[in-house]
Amino acid sequence: MTILAPTAAPRAGRRIRTALSVIPLLLLAGSVAAAAVVAYRSTGRFWGDLAVYRTAAIAAASGDGRLYDATHQGADGIVLGFTYPPFAALALQPLAYLGAATGIGIWSAATVLALAAVVRASLRAAGTGTGPGAVLLGTVALLPVFPVAGHLQVGQVGLFLMLLVLLDLTGDPAGRWRGWGVGIAAGIKLTPLIFVVYLLCLRRWRAAGMATVAFGATVGLGFAWRPADSIRFWGGGLFDTARVTADPRTVLNQSLHGALARLGDTAEVTVVWLLLAVLVGVAGLVVAVRCVRAGDEFLGVLACATTGLLVSPAAWHHHWVWCVPALVLLAVRGRRAGDRVAVAAAALLWAALVASAAWTLIGLRDTDLHFRGLELLHTNLYVLVGLLALGWLALRPGGGRADHDDLERWAR
Template identity: 30%
Template sequence: MSGCESVLSTGRLEVRGGLRDAVLYTVAFWVFAGALWMDVWFLGGVLDRISTESMNVHVDFDSFWRSARALLGGGDIYDAGARLVNLNPPVWTVLISPLGLLEALDAYRLFVLLSVLGVIGYLAWTAEELRLRSAWAVVGSGLLLLSSPLLSTLALGQVYPVLTLGLVAAWISDRRDDQRLSGVALGLVVALKPSLAPVLLWPLVRRRWDSFSAACVSGLAASLLGFVVAGPSATLRYVGILSEGSANPYWDNASIPAAMARFFTEHPYGQNLFTLPWMVYVGYALGIGVLVLTAVRVRDGGEAGLWALVAASLLVSPIAWHNYLVLLGPGILLLLARGRGAPALLLLALQAIPAQWVLLWNDERTIPATFALTLYLYVLLAHWAVFFFAVGPANVDPGAAKA
């Protein structure tokens, strides 16, 4: 009887799994269809943003370039005349300082070229490490290269491809049991983007002490480099900029605290539900809860653990622009390699929705429009949930690890 019950239980699980995948495939199909419809109208504009010669469009890179110029000229790297405040630490300016020797547009084009090569490189590296079937590697990598977050990242000239390369290096080194190299890569990522500091929980909760120690040392060393080269005043100014940060209610901000600010505080971007400013702190509490839950989930290992923690870090952050989804792309290739095609395709479909989604609702100052314009939070939550439930016992092919 126990054997029959086991067979029936297995059968029920397979049926449920089949139904779940059918639902996910259906949703993914219609999301892809909607994204394609919007791309017909807006894709040309996206490509124009990348190719334009106006640095007013490439505003993030413009702030980086002006900071690099200021560093080379002995000026203030956080007051270099840029339209946007440079939100990256001094060490980032030090690393890209050679670009300050070029004219702004030439430097931007070189940066985009290096970013694209970096993205192709880490996607190919991930696919090779996972021994991903060629068809899935082409489909997954191709859709990620054409994804809305990456195209917008390239247009603005943002740092996310560099950070993703560091995360992939940390993740693959961990798979190959090179704990120190994994920690060094992870520490450098955190040094370049301190808001990703919660990813240090990945080695900590799994008791990878060599990796955690290496991450702390490399992160501090990189920060010290910025402190010495850019000067103590630049570091103090950056700390001040961080302390002034808050949950920006703008539509592109996908974090939980930002959504609470959108729904419960007055802002110029749309209609809030109620005016309850303290709900922003509830948002931080919810985000911390998600982070703690994720850390507990990954403590016993699992290939998707790092990507689940990255997603949780974005959910709890004051600012997590939609373009941050670039950081989670390699995790989607992992899902494809492990036979989770339905959720992987759903995430690829969600990343295909163009940034111009907001144009469909931006003129409507209504509560339904506010919910619609909070789409990016739902997209980020979907990534976190998929990676969270994909976390399981580590199952690394020794042959793959040595390849």
């Protein structure tokens, strides 16, 4: 006993300090949740996506409800339907047994904790300390950026999926279960499938296979649970973009598709968008592969995520929560290297992302579909930042330059 006591005491002390260190984060999550509930009960507005998730969960739980016929009409009059695979409705089933306000509170608190987990995973991937103080500071600093604030305001699922992908792809490249997070995330929302292509480009066959198997398992579970809805979704329902957005020109659609529609002031840009999306998709994946070959796995993941956002038919403002790990990486490496330009770039990007919340005023003025002159720069901000980021990585010494030999090796 006298030998073990001195060792046990420091361990117990460390556990207590660790437990106490998470209290501020829990208080932050609780405060945001309480504010969300108060805002919802006071206005009856917002949290539209979460309302759709809950509507779909209730329809599925009822047994005879058709998942893709259930819709939610918000206070603004907009009618939204469920657009994710049946497996997503299965994962969202707990919402069917919660009241709207309770669900908003729990979801908001969980979102803040997921944001903190993303900050911690990003700090680790950037090669710096992951102490509770740094995580709390990063979480508080990133809450106001519009992709995160907008994510909270609509009650989206993207932060949880991003966390799955980050934990999966920034760990040990030879890990036995690498790829499972990508597969599960894609089973809930299809956009993470681009990371399967990314793994194939890197010739990480095992990880790509694991992701494919995990994704296939989610599809199989969906068919076993809701066969008719699964046939409807996988039989063509996933291509019904009208259920996602009636007009791609809306400023909150920060994809190449949306940018082209705004530039031409027309929704009829499908052919041009498809050609450009293929070019950007290939170039972006080459850049991502080059980053990994240069020894920068984290940058490779971020380049792939940016590519996916750009080429998607619709990339809403809250889909750009990938700015969180990007800002963490830029700030950490700039500070570590004493690079004032990088630190200033991180601060400027943070300020621009916070200021982009002004897009909500455009919708309130009913001028969301027609833009001229300098407005086109402002309303395509995320697309421009994404393209500039990929362009910088493509020219980065030892990082992203894709020469002819690299393209040939990638194509093989």
